[in-house]
Amino acid sequence: MTKLQNWPEWMKTTMSNWKKLHATSIPITFITRVKEFIIPLFLSFFAGGAGSSFSFSRWLFPAILLSLFIYSVVYWLSFRYRMEDDELRIKQGILVKKNRFIRKDRVQSVDITTGIVHRLFGVCKVKIETAGGGTEPEVELVSISLTEAESLKRRLGNGERTDDSKEEQEEEPFTSTFRYRVPGRLIVASGLTSGKVGLVFSAAAALLSQVDQFIPQQFYEKTVGTLVAFSTAALIIIFLTIAVVAWGISVIITFFQYGNFEISKTEQELTIERGILERRQLTLQLERITSVRYVTNPIRQLFGMWAIYVDSAGGGSKEENLSTILLPLGTKKDISYVMEHLLPEAQFPDHINKLPKVAARRYIFRTSILWWVLAVPFLFWVPNGWLYLLVPIFFTYFGWQRYKDSGCLFNDAHCILQTRHVNLSCNVLPKRRIQSLTNSQSLFQEPKKLYSLSAQILATSGGKTFLIKDIDERQRDDAVDWYIGNLRSSKNE
Amino acid sequence: MRRKPANRISRKALSVWRIKGMIETSLLLFILVIAYFFMNDHPLANMVMWGAVTVVLLYGVARVIIWPQLRWKSWRYEVFEKEIELLRGIFIVKHTLIPMTRVQHVDTEQGPIYKRYQLTAVTISTAAGVHEIPALTEELGSSLRDQIAELAGMDENNHE
Numbered sequence: 318m319t320k321l322q323n324w325p326e327w328m329k330t331t332m333s334n335w336k337k338l339h340a341t342s343i344p345i346t347f348i349t350r351v352k353e354f355i356i357p358l359f360l361s362f363f364a365g366g367a368g369s370s371f372s373f374s375r376w377l378f379p380a381i382l383l384s385l386f387i388y389s390v391v392y393w394l395s396f397r398y399r400m401e402d403d404e405l406r407i408k409q410g411i412l413v414k415k416n417r418f419i420r421k422d423r424v425q426s427v428d429i430t431t432g433i434v435h436r437l438f439g440v441c442k443v444k445i446e447t448a449g450g451g452t453e454p455e456v457e458l459v460s461i462s463l464t465e466a467e468s469l470k471r472r473l474g475n476g477e478r479t480d481d482s483k484e485e486q487e488e489e490p491f492t493s494t495f496r497y498r499v500p501g502r503l504i505v506a507s508g509l510t511s512g513k514v515g516l517v518f519s520a521a522a523a524l525l526s527q528v529d530q531f532i533p534q535q536f537y538e539k540t541v542g543t544l545v546a547f548s549t550a551a552l553i554i555i556f557l558t559i560a561v562v563a564w565g566i567s568v569i570i571t572f573f574q575y576g577n578f579e580i581s582k583t584e585q586e587l588t589i590e591r592g593i594l595e596r597r598q599l600t601l602q603l604e605r606i607t608s609v610r611y612v613t614n615p616i617r618q619l620f621g622m623w624a625i626y627v628d629s630a631g632g633g634s635k636e637e638n639l640s641t642i643l644l645p646l647g648t649k650k651d652i653s654y655v656m657e658h659l660l661p662e663a664q665f666p667d668h669i670n671k672l673p674k675v676a677a678r679r680y681i682f683r684t685s686i687l688w689w690v691l692a693v694p695f696l697f698w699v700p701n702g703w704l705y706l707l708v709p710i711f712f713t714y715f716g717w718q719r720y721k722d723s724g725c726l727f728n729d730a731h732c733i734l735q736t737r738h739v740n741l742s743c744n745v746l747p748k749r750r751i752q753s754l755t756n757s758q759s760l761f762q763e764p765k766k767l768y769s770l771s772a773q774i775l776a777t778s779g780g781k782t783f784l785i786k787d788i789d790e791r792q793r794d795d796a797v798d799w800y801i802g803n804l805r806s807s808k809n810e
Numbered sequence: 811m812r813r814k815p816a817n818r819i820s821r822k823a824l825s826v827w828r829i830k831g832m833i834e835t836s837l838l839l840f841i842l843v844i845a846y847f848f849m850n851d852h853p854l855a856n857m858v859m860w861g862a863v864t865v866v867l868l869y870g871v872a873r874v875i876i877w878p879q880l881r882w883k884s885w886r887y888e889v890f891e892k893e894i895e896l897l898r899g900i901f902i903v904k905h906t907l908i909p910m911t912r913v914q915h916v917d918t919e920q921g922p923i924y925k926r927y928q929l930t931a932v933t934i935s936t937a938a939g940v941h942e943i944p945a946l947t948e949e950l951g952s953s954l955r956d957q958i959a960e961l962a963g964m965d966e967n968n969h970e
Contacts, residue, residue, distance in 0.1 A: 448937065630937070752938035755906040757899065773938040780938035801893050801907055 335397040335408075341438045342396075342460035346389040348434070349459075357381060398458060400472050405445065407456060419456060423447045425605060426632025427470045428454070429598040431463075436596075441466050445473065446631025448775065454631070470600060474586055495658040499578035499645060507624070507646035508571030509564070510616045517570070518563040574636075575645050582659055589643065599641060601629050607750040607774040608783070609663045610640070611652065611743040618741060622646050623665075625655070633777030640776065663745045666733050669724035675765045676787035677720045684716030685709050725770065725785055725792060727799035732772065734785045744783050750774050754800045756793050768793040815888035815895045822927045823885075823945030824878045829923055831873030838866045887943050889958060894934060896941060912936045913962035916955045920948075934958065 351358065361377040396409045403421040408414065428444040435441050443466050444454040461469075576593040582603070590598045608628040617623065625644040626637070633639035644655055649665065656664050672680075688709035695702035719737045726733040732751070735743040752773045762768060770793065771784040788796075842862055849855045877900075886897040894913070896906040914937060918930045930951035932943045946954060 752912045752936035753906055753908045753941065755904055757902050757904040759902045773936070775937040797907065801909065 334401075335399050336461075336465075338393055338396050338398075338458060339438070339440045339460040339462055340393070341435070341440050342393050343389045345434060345442075345460050346392055347386055350385045350388060351382075354381065354385065392459075396459075400469065405456065405469070405473060417456065419445065419447060421473050424473050425602070425630045427473055427600040428632060429466050429470065429600075431596040431598075433594055435460065439463055443469060446777070448630035474583075474600065494584070495580075495582040497580045497655055497658075499575075499580075499647070501572075501576065503622075503646045503651075504572055504575050504578060505568060506620075506622065507575065508568035510614065510620075510622070510646075511567060511571060512614065513567035513570065517567045518560060521559055521563050521566075571645075575642070578645055580643065580655065580659070587643075587659060589641065597634075599632055601627070601632055601641070603660060605629055606660065606663075607747070607776060608781070609643075609656075609660060609745040611665050611745075612740050614740045617646070621648055623649065623652055625652060628774065628776040628781060630775050631777055639778040662730060663747070665743065666726055666728075666745075669726045669733055669735050669743075670792060671724045672720060672787055673767070673789040673792075676723075676767060676789075677717060679761075679765075679767070679787050680720035680723070681713055681716035684719055685712035688712045723785060723787075725788060725796070727795055732796070732799065734770070734772065734783050736785055746772055746774060746783065748800065751800065752780070754796065756796065762787065766790050770796055815886040815897050817887050819882065819885045819887070819943065819945045820929060820947050820950075821882070822929055822947075823882050826923050826927055826929060826945060827878035827881060828874050831870065831877065835866060835870030835873060838869070839863075842866060885944070889954065889961070891961060894941075894958065896943065906941060908934060908936060908941060910958075910962045913958060916958045916962070918951045918955050932958075 358378065358381055361381055391411055392409070395411050396407075398405065398407045400406075405419045405421075405424075407417040407419075424445060425448055426444075426446045428446070429441050430444070431441040438460075439462060440460045441463055443456075443458040443461060445456040445458075446454045458466075458469075573593045573595075575591050577591065577596075579588075579590040581588045581590075585603045587601045587603050587606075588598060589601075590596065606627045606629050610626040610628070611623050612626055613623045623644075624642065624646055626640045627643045628640050633641055643659075644652065647655070652665055692705055692709050695705040699705070722735065722737040722741050724733075724735050730748050732746050732748065733743065734746070735741070752775060755771045755773075756768045757771070758768050767787045767789060769784060769786045770788055771782050773780050773782050775781070842859070846859060849859065880900045881898075884898050884900055884903065888895045892910055894908040894910070896904075896908070898904055914935045916935070917933045919933055919942075920930045924930060924945070928948050929945045930948050932946060932951050932955050934941045934943070943954075
């Protein structure tokens with residue numbers, strides 16, 4: 318506070334407008350810290366339990382807990398924030414005082430999360446991100462009231478109604494021009510077809526492999542003995558049961574995470590709301606979206622279903638690989654309906670330019686060579702090893718499919734790079750968001766006059782590169798002309 | 811085929827890269843020497859050791875004699891009014907375009923070896939990443955930096 322006299326007059330007079338976080342921020346911060354310190358806490362707990370004498374280790378656990386609690390209280394006491402003109406100002410810290418000013422026009426995303434604990438008290442967590450890499454948000458308001466969050470969001474938003482804060486009372490003051498609710502059946506379908514099954518399954522397997530250490534040896538031998546007696550049929554049944562359970566769990570997780578999925582658009586703002594227990598509301602500026610990706614996996618493709626992901630300089634979440642799911646699942650019709658209202662110029666393309674025929678062999682080679690090499694030992698040393706040949710044959714086909722699915726297109730304001738690894742991904746990148754464009758040619762590509770093309774954009778994690786391999790010379794020239802040719806002719810961005 | 815970017819980087823880059831190559835090679839050899847003291851006299855261990863030494867020496871030859879020449883030959887750049895072009899790479903030839911409007915800032919960088927040879931590297935930052943033009947003479951480097959800064963309109967607030 319000693320610096321107060323140096324501060325401008327207008328600031329001194331408005332000092333009292335600084336707001337505190339809601340008191341629930343104490344327990345919420347505390348719980349978050351405990352989660353972060355779970356390993357040291359766990360260790361110290363057992364260290365204390367083992368020593369019977371009055372010792373240092375006994376006090377470690379309560380000491381850590383207490384200091385975490387004090388930290389939470391101090392954090393709450395020292396944290397102040399306020400909206401002043403077009404800036405959000407934050408000061409925090411006891412020993413090191415930190416002041417942070419965030420200009421409204423630098424805000425990339427506002428993320429309002431209402432967890433179960435939050436809901437009990439009618440509060441929420443607000444995360445505000447500006448451009449610039451890093452997985453940590455610029456500002457995190459651990460717990461503020463819902464109305465407060467709503468007014469903050471509006472004031473950081475597109476400049477509508479910045480001064481009148483009276484309107485906060487209304488529950489839904491939105492003047493949404495577009496609102497779309499993803500039907501529950503599609504959320505379930507997205508859970509059924511998501512790659513999460515594999516994750517849950519491997520987690521279950523890992524857990525089981527840990528559990529068997531705790532099962533008494535005798536019991537274990539007995540059961541295994543019985544199992545072996547039941548032969549492979551029983552093992553397959555058990556395996557399938559685990560798979561089905563894992564599948565069920567993954568559907569449930571998806572349902573809770575993405576249930577009640579709602580997209581709405583107000584002016585140039587896009588809001589995504591989702592979640593059953595923990596509700597997350599993310600607000601992005603539509604014009605700041607740096608990539609739109611239409612993604613499908615082989616199973617979803619069978620049913621003609623796609624998901625839409627978007628990248629922006631902030632707002633991506635960890636469970637979505639630092640991107641944002643715009644639409645968890647939908648048919649081509651759903652997609653075009655949603656995109657028509659949100660970003661009509663970034664629609665799913667009708668057609669793309671396929672790769673040249675000479676590229677096919679390289680795609681097949683890259684995808685299947687390893688499996689063909691592995692075939693050699695199988696053919697020579699494994700009885701019935703020829704059966705293995707199905708594997709490289711499959712990957713050969715898969716490589717061909719990857720070639721067929723790849724392509725690119727350059728239209729006025731967007732470039733479209735479509736590639737497949739396992740998932741088919743059609744990436745639509747706005748030209749004014751591409752930070753640099755690189756084309757490259759390896760020694761192997763040279764004789765076939767093939768090139769690779771990569772475009773760099775800004776995403777939540779920092780720079781993100783989209784790459785397409787083996788385009789021909791004409792496509793390469795198209796890309797370069799598209800990117801800088803236009804630049805040379807038109808002066809303004 | 812398009813015209814290649816006009817400018818090459820300084821010939822002195824060769825010396826710098828050779829020194830760096832030598833330092834790298836000697837470091838690797840040093841590690842091998844230390845490893846040698848911890849190894850037992852098993853004939854197989856000796857064979858592995860000599861194999862490793864050969865590999866490191868071959869690497870050194872490539873790094874010090876062959877690679878700098880190829881690398882220097884491959885490097886080209888040109889600064890236009892509206893964009894910057896970079897061309898480089900031996901096995902994979904990379905051609906990068908950076909529009910001026912995307913340039914956020916330019917720096918010159920000089921490490922101890924560069925300083926000795928009066929060289930400097932120009933780094934060009936966009937929102938999504940950093941690009942480097944290595945080994946330019948000091949005068950050229952700083953004038954290029956200023957030129958890019960001006961072309962990118964850094965004094966005006968016309969980009970985010």
